[in-house]
Amino acid sequence: MTTTLQPRWLDADQQRIWRSFLNGVAKINERLEAELRCFGLDLGEYEILVHLSEAPDRSLRMSDLADRVRQSRSRLTHTVARMETKGLVARMACPSDRRGVIALMTNHGYELLVEAAPAHVESVRRALLDPVDPDDFVALGRAMDAVTSVQD
Amino acid sequence: MTTTLQPRWLDADQQRIWRSFLNGVAKINERLEAELRCFGLDLGEYEILVHLSEAPDRSLRMSDLADRVRQSRSRLTHTVARMETKGLVARMACPSDRRGVIALMTNHGYELLVEAAPAHVESVRRALLDPVDPDDFVALGRAMDAVTSVQD
Numbered sequence: 001m002t003t004t005l006q007p008r009w010l011d012a013d014q015q016r017i018w019r020s021f022l023n024g025v026a027k028i029n030e031r032l033e034a035e036l037r038c039f040g041l042d043l044g045e046y047e048i049l050v051h052l053s054e055a056p057d058r059s060l061r062m063s064d065l066a067d068r069v070r071q072s073r074s075r076l077t078h079t080v081a082r083m084e085t086k087g088l089v090a091r092m093a094c095p096s097d098r099r100g101v102i103a104l105m106t107n108h109g110y111e112l113l114v115e116a117a118p119a120h121v122e123s124v125r126r127a128l129l130d131p132v133d134p135d136d137f138v139a140l141g142r143a144m145d146a147v148t149s150v151q152d
Numbered sequence: 153m154t155t156t157l158q159p160r161w162l163d164a165d166q167q168r169i170w171r172s173f174l175n176g177v178a179k180i181n182e183r184l185e186a187e188l189r190c191f192g193l194d195l196g197e198y199e200i201l202v203h204l205s206e207a208p209d210r211s212l213r214m215s216d217l218a219d220r221v222r223q224s225r226s227r228l229t230h231t232v233a234r235m236e237t238k239g240l241v242a243r244m245a246c247p248s249d250r251r252g253v254i255a256l257m258t259n260h261g262y263e264l265l266v267e268a269a270p271a272h273v274e275s276v277r278r279a280l281l282d283p284v285d286p287d288d289f290v291a292l293g294r295a296m297d298a299v300t301s302v303q304d
Contacts, residue, residue, distance in 0.1 A: 007270035008277055017293030018276060022199075024296025025177050026222040031304075047174075070178040118159035124170060125160055131298040139291035141169030144176025146283040152183075 028127045035123040039116040040086070044071065044079050046120060049088065049113040052105035059104040061094060088112060180279045187275040191268040192238070196223065196231050198272060201240065201265040204257040211256040213246060240264060 010018060029043065036046055051068045052058050060068070066076045080103055083089045088109035094100030105113075129137065162170060181195065188198055203220045204210050212220070218228045232255055235241045240261035246252030257265075281289065 007273055009273055010276070010281075014281060014289075017289060017296075018280070020293045020296040020300065021280070023222065024299040027300050027302070030222075070175065070182075121159055121161055124162070127302065128170070128173070128299060129162075129166060131302050132295040133298070136291040136295040136298070137166075137169060139288040140295045141172045143284040143288040143292045144169075144172040146285070146288070147176040147280060148172065148179050150179070150279065150283050 031127040032120070032123050035119055036116065038119070039112060041112070041116060044069065045083055045088070046113075046116065048076075048079065048083065048103075049105065049109055052089065052103065053110060053113055057104070058110065059102050061097075062091075062101045062103055065103055083109070183279040184272070184275050187271055188268065190271070191264060193264070193268060196221065197235055197240070198265075198268065200228075200231065200235065200255075201257065201261055204241065204255065205262060205265055209256070210262065211254050213249075214243075214253045214255055217255055235261070 032043055036042060041049075047069045048065065051065060052060060062076060062080070063073070065080075066073050069076065071079065080089055080091065084091060087106055090104045090106055092102050092104060094102050132140070184195055188194060193201075199221045200217065203217060204212060214228060214232070215225070217232075218225050221228065223231065232241055232243065236243060239258055242256045242258055244254050244256060246254050284292070
């Protein structure tokens with residue numbers, strides 16, 4: 001934790017934009033979560049299904065999956081256990097590494113993703129792409145790439 | 153839930169920007185949460201303290217507070233109960249409405265906010281304002297205002 005002696009407070013415009021960001025993110029999350037609830041999923045579970053569906057054999061090591069969905073190992077373990085009871089994924093020992101665990105998408109998980117995806121993409125469009133000016137959408141992408149490229 | 157017959161799938165650029173958005177938001181949240189943990193707070197609790205500190209008598213009806221911090225009533229009740237056990241807020245009956253409940257910031261809550269604010273604003277700057285081009289930051293604000301103005 002590094003703080004300067006004199007805090008670099010936000011000016012009025014920066015403060016307003018920062019609050020707009022918090023409000024916009026909350027609104028997008030609310031809308032996507034509401035849509036996914038119709039399929040018994042939350043946003044974290046949906047992302048896990050997407051990443052597994054794109055992986056060879058629809059399976060990933062838990063440690064790789066955690067990186068891709070930006071969840072801590074402990075949170076991911078909890079989410080995947082919940083998804084396992086719903087029959088969406090299964091866990092198995094990693095053949096090449098005795099300490100490793102692999103998460104594998106079930107057919108039921110794949111079918112649910114195929115069922116939910118059209119409604120999900122429609123809610124992403126309605127919540128973000130439709131209301132936002134195309135140039136601002138591109139700028140949003142640049143801004144978020146700059147955020148992600150900051151070293152911890 | 154309205155879906156078109158033919159899903160309006162995202163094209164490759166839209167998909168990439170959408171994922172950048174998810175990654176950037178996750179990164180910002182991680183950094184702000186890590187900073188606030190040093191003060192025993194999470195982002196939801198911090199926002200509650202900010203809104204109470206700006207209200208007359210440092211108090212708000214729970215229903216107004218829920219709107220301002222974009223939390224459901226049930227989630228807010230849970231968060232405020234946790235903050236009450238930490239001595240940061242207190243709840244009391246609303247004098248003008250027997251069914252209403254008011255959340256009130258304690259002196260301890262105010263002092264903790266004053267203590268945490270410089271580090272928090274510094275982490276907002278380092279996570280978002282410093283890495284992002286100023287024009288893109290303004291565009292981000294416009295984009296998020298457009299998102300928030302969509303009617304449910």
